Amino acid sequence: MGKPWKIVLAGEGGQGVQSVAGILADAANDQGREALYIPNFGVEQRGGVSVAYLQIGDEPVGAPKFQTADIIIALSDRAVTRTTRYTGPDTVFVYDSGIENLKDEDLPTGVKKILAIPALDAAKRELHPRVFNVIIMGAVIKATGVVPEEKAKEALEKKLGYKFEQKPELRDMNFKAIERGAELVAEAL
Amino acid sequence: MTVQPAMPMSWRRETKPHKFCPGCGHGLVLKVLGQAVDELNIQDKMVFGCDIGCSLLAWDFFNVDSIQTHHGRTTPVITGMKRANPNLIGVAYMGDGGGYAIGSQHLVSAATRNEKITVILVNNTQYGMTGGQMAPTTLPGQKTETSPYGRDVSKTGNPTLGPEMVNAITGEGAYVARGTVSKVNKLKEYIKKALENQINGNGFSFVEVLSACPTNWRTNAEKTWKFLEEEMAEYFKVGEFKVPGSREEEGQSNG
Amino acid sequence: MTEKPVQEEKRVFMTGNEVCAWAAAAAQAEIMYGYPITPQNEIMHYWTRLAPKYNRDFLQTEDELSAGFTTAGGIMAGKRAFTATSGPGNILMQEPFSMAEAMRLPTVAIIQQRGGPSTATVIYSQQEVTMTSLGGNGEGLRIVYSTATHQELFDYTIKAFNTAWKYRFPTFVLADGYQAKMRESLKMYDPEAKGIKMVSTEPYVGKEGVPGVDRDPGHFRNTYNVEEELYEVLEQYIEDYDKMAPEVAEYEEIGSQDADVVVISHGVVSRAAKGAVQELQKQGYKVGYFRPITIRPLPVNEIRDIANSAKKVMVVESANGQLDRLIKEKVYGCNAEMIPFFKPGVGITTEEVESRLKELF
Numbered sequence: 001m002g003k004p005w006k007i008v009l010a011g012e013g014g015q016g017v018q019s020v021a022g023i024l025a026d027a028a029n030d031q032g033r034e035a036l037y038i039p040n041f042g043v044e045q046r047g048g049v050s051v052a053y054l055q056i057g058d059e060p061v062g063a064p065k066f067q068t069a070d071i072i073i074a075l076s077d078r079a080v081t082r083t084t085r086y087t088g089p090d091t092v093f094v095y096d097s098g099i100e101n102l103k104d105e106d107l108p109t110g111v112k113k114i115l116a117i118p119a120l121d122a123a124k125r126e127l128h129p130r131v132f133n134v135i136i137m138g139a140v141i142k143a144t145g146v147v148p149e150e151k152a153k154e155a156l157e158k159k160l161g162y163k164f165e166q167k168p169e170l171r172d173m174n175f176k177a178i179e180r181g182a183e184l185v186a187e188a189l
Numbered sequence: 190m191t192v193q194p195a196m197p198m199s200w201r202r203e204t205k206p207h208k209f210c211p212g213c214g215h216g217l218v219l220k221v222l223g224q225a226v227d228e229l230n231i232q233d234k235m236v237f238g239c240d241i242g243c244s245l246l247a248w249d250f251f252n253v254d255s256i257q258t259h260h261g262r263t264t265p266v267i268t269g270m271k272r273a274n275p276n277l278i279g280v281a282y283m284g285d286g287g288g289y290a291i292g293s294q295h296l297v298s299a300a301t302r303n304e305k306i307t308v309i310l311v312n313n314t315q316y317g318m319t320g321g322q323m324a325p326t327t328l329p330g331q332k333t334e335t336s337p338y339g340r341d342v343s344k345t346g347n348p349t350l351g352p353e354m355v356n357a358i359t360g361e362g363a364y365v366a367r368g369t370v371s372k373v374n375k376l377k378e379y380i381k382k383a384l385e386n387q388i389n390g391n392g393f394s395f396v397e398v399l400s401a402c403p404t405n406w407r408t409n410a411e412k413t414w415k416f417l418e419e420e421m422a423e424y425f426k427v428g429e430f431k432v433p434g435s436r437e438e439e440g441q442s443n444g
Numbered sequence: 445m446t447e448k449p450v451q452e453e454k455r456v457f458m459t460g461n462e463v464c465a466w467a468a469a470a471a472q473a474e475i476m477y478g479y480p481i482t483p484q485n486e487i488m489h490y491w492t493r494l495a496p497k498y499n500r501d502f503l504q505t506e507d508e509l510s511a512g513f514t515t516a517g518g519i520m521a522g523k524r525a526f527t528a529t530s531g532p533g534n535i536l537m538q539e540p541f542s543m544a545e546a547m548r549l550p551t552v553a554i555i556q557q558r559g560g561p562s563t564a565t566v567i568y569s570q571q572e573v574t575m576t577s578l579g580g581n582g583e584g585l586r587i588v589y590s591t592a593t594h595q596e597l598f599d600y601t602i603k604a605f606n607t608a609w610k611y612r613f614p615t616f617v618l619a620d621g622y623q624a625k626m627r628e629s630l631k632m633y634d635p636e637a638k639g640i641k642m643v644s645t646e647p648y649v650g651k652e653g654v655p656g657v658d659r660d661p662g663h664f665r666n667t668y669n670v671e672e673e674l675y676e677v678l679e680q681y682i683e684d685y686d687k688m689a690p691e692v693a694e695y696e697e698i699g700s701q702d703a704d705v706v707v708i709s710h711g712v713v714s715r716a717a718k719g720a721v722q723e724l725q726k727q728g729y730k731v732g733y734f735r736p737i738t739i740r741p742l743p744v745n746e747i748r749d750i751a752n753s754a755k756k757v758m759v760v761e762s763a764n765g766q767l768d769r770l771i772k773e774k775v776y777g778c779n780a781e782m783i784p785f786f787k788p789g790v791g792i793t794t795e796e797v798e799s800r801l802k803e804l805f
């Protein structure tokens with residue numbers, strides 16, 4: 001009970017952070033939990049950092065925007081810079097260890113924990129670059145417990161079921177990606 | 190140092206790469222406009238007005254004084270400026286929604302008054318900036334966000350033929366043409382002639398440009414060009430409609 | 445008759461724009477007139493997908509002047525018509541809404557506020573309060589519901605049609621870009637199943653019979669020859685409005701009667717205000733929360749009571765005092781000190797309201 005999880009996901013357009021946030025929100029809602037998801041929008045769509053704000057809890061969510069996130073997942077150098085403003089002493093900050101051009105001083109300070117996970121690398125080498133965002137979803141689930149893995153898989157099935165029908169191996173790959181994401185976080189924790 | 194591709198002098202380097210989506214036609218139109226400005230040597234006199242629509246992304250595109258106005262209102266802003274200072278060369282740059290829907294009264298009235306300004310209107314068959322709704326230029330049967338089952342001409346009418354209309358309502362001294370981003374040399378000729386028409390004080394000049402919006406058309410490169418060169422060019426005839434001093438008035442299409 | 449769009453009550457999870465389209469369909473709205481503008485677009489996108497299935501209609505006009513005036517025309521033909529817009533579009537619609545006020549047309553408009561002035565941002569603000577409530581030339585004889593949740597977007601979109609047709613004043617559902625674009629849960633229902641009867645519509649023009657033979661012709665106008673003629677009409681309108689006001693005014697409050705400091709906010713910002721007040725109440729602060737749901741007409745008596753009993757009233761909004769001005773007009777002569785907390789065009793968080801409130805103790 002109590003306060004909802006406040007989650008910020010940020011990446012470059014095309015990295016799929018919005019669809020991850022959308023699927024997580026759906027999964028939480030399907031489970032009867034309360035979720036509030038604001039996609040970022042504006043002229044920024046064209047060539048900017050894409051940020052998703054997500055809150056998941058057991059009671060109706062209050063204000064849509066918040067100052068401090070419980071967890072931030074940043075997937076590019078610009079996403080890191082863009083999201084440090086949402087950090088506080090209780091924030092867990094997760095970023096992809098494969099981000100190029102990232103300097104140590106770009107990372108936030110005074111947070112609860114900073115986790116670097118090799119999601120991009122795992123996607124490329126073990127699965128497929130396309131499921132990078134699904135790995136990230138697995139990581140969020142593991143780090144927050146906002147929805148059980150099974151629910152996330154169901155939500156994925158709902159969203160991509162028609163593709164899975166045509167190519168059953170896609171289902172396997174996506175489900176593996178969730179599990180792999182969870183493992184990566186478990187290792188980093 | 191990174192190597193920069195050849196840019197017109199009048200382009201503002203600091204704001205490149207530009208902000209349009211990959212494959213967008215706006216960039217091609219502005220390139221041609223930039224070359225025309227260079228060749229006519231009017232960088233110091235030109236005022237570039239852009240509308241709300243994806244044209245607004247060009248507000249800092251040129252090293253030219255520029256005014257980003259309201260949706261549909263670029264024509265009257267540039268008209269007012271030109272009336273107040275006829276030494277300036279006013280270009281009103283807009284989309285098909287801006288020019289033919291919300292701004293149509295301004296286009297009609299400026300054309301009727303034969304205002305000595307140049308209007309360049311980018312026709313991409315829908316509203317790009319707002320995410321792909323139907324525009325006056327949407328082709329019959331074309332699916333958009335507000336014609337999800339395809340444009341039904343029995344309820345929404347036929348696509349607007351802008352240059353044909355402007356041709357019909359302008360008097361002597363006007364220049365009217367329709368170009369396409371798939372034929373940039375011709376397009377440059379039209380835009381240059383349109384600007385010259387203003388420089389010579391002849392009257393209104395209007396160029397509609399057939400352009401591509403792969404983002405909202407949801408097309409790959411191949412399908413984008415096919416739609417532009419086949420379906421659009423079939424409905425919207427490319428060519429000059431009115432050239433001051435010449436007797437050929439009707440659409441002499443060359444495409 | 446075609447099937448009802450919403451049959452059984454069901455929990456859904458969707459964007460606010462989608463909610464508005466479903467609510468209008470559930471309220472038996474018959475036609476929407478509109479022009480694209482962010483962040484309102486998806487109301488039209490969903491409506492154009494729903495409409496043919498339920499035998500409803502849609503017209504995309506050439507601009508918002510036209511969208512507003514076609515809505516007025518649709519209403520005069522007796523249809524439950526509506527429109528939706530935002531920012532610069534709302535500006536253009538003030539001309540048709542002013543005619544609707546003058547001719548007592550029950551137009552319904554959903555406004556998704558974005559940043560201003562001018563084109564500004566397509567994201568969010570609460571800067572369309574003055575314009576939506578008071579309009580242009582005239583007296584602001586309108587009803588404005590300011591919603592805070594998706595449930596309210598659904599409830600009040602339905603209610604707007606009934607209030608409009610019952611009292612015949614232009615009625616607005618005032619939301620914002622966040623509400624338009626965010627997703628959260630709500631329950632959709634068929635109003636009739638909840639005992640909500642849709643107020644029946646009635647044509648102004650084209651009624652049965654031959655005008656001048658079977659019935660009087662309908663002569664509708666908004667122009668008058670002499671001052672006194674106008675004055676007489678306005679006196680009647682204002683009397684009707686004042687009589688209606690206490691019947692339609694709505695609010696939400698938590699502990700505002702016996703608090704030292706009361707926060708007044710509206711719309712989505714009240715979610716932050718409520719969170720902050722509840723947190724501080726737990727900590728033992730004597731704070732209260734008050735939120736007008738109708739920002740026009742305001743629940744005047746309740747607001748004056750608060751302004752007399754509390755020491756301080758803090759008005760929080762994503763505008764530079766637009767709600768504040770409406771409130772101040774009503775609390776003239778009351779005791780409480782008025783404290784501003786304005787962030788024009790920017791979202792407000794619970795944390796911010798909480799820390800500002802603490803400074804007042």
Ligand SMILES: Cc1ncc(C[n+]2csc(CCOP(=O)(O)OP(=O)(O)O)c2C)c(N)n1
Pocket residue numbers: 241242243244260283284285286287288311313315316317318319324479480481482508532533536563
């Ligand atoms: C008064 C008003 N109404 C609506 C809008 C929203 N709006 C912004 S851009 C646009 C359409 C742009 O389409 P078009 O003019 O065809 O230009 P494109 O983006 O396709 O180049 C609209 C409707 C606005 N800014 N102002």
Ligand code: SF4
Pocket residue numbers: 208209210211212213214215243313317318401402403404405
């Ligand atoms: S949305 Fe279309 S018109 Fe706008 S920049 Fe992208 S491709 Fe160009």
Ligand SMILES: [Mg+2]
Pocket residue numbers: 284285286311312313314315316317324
């Ligand atoms: Mg367009």
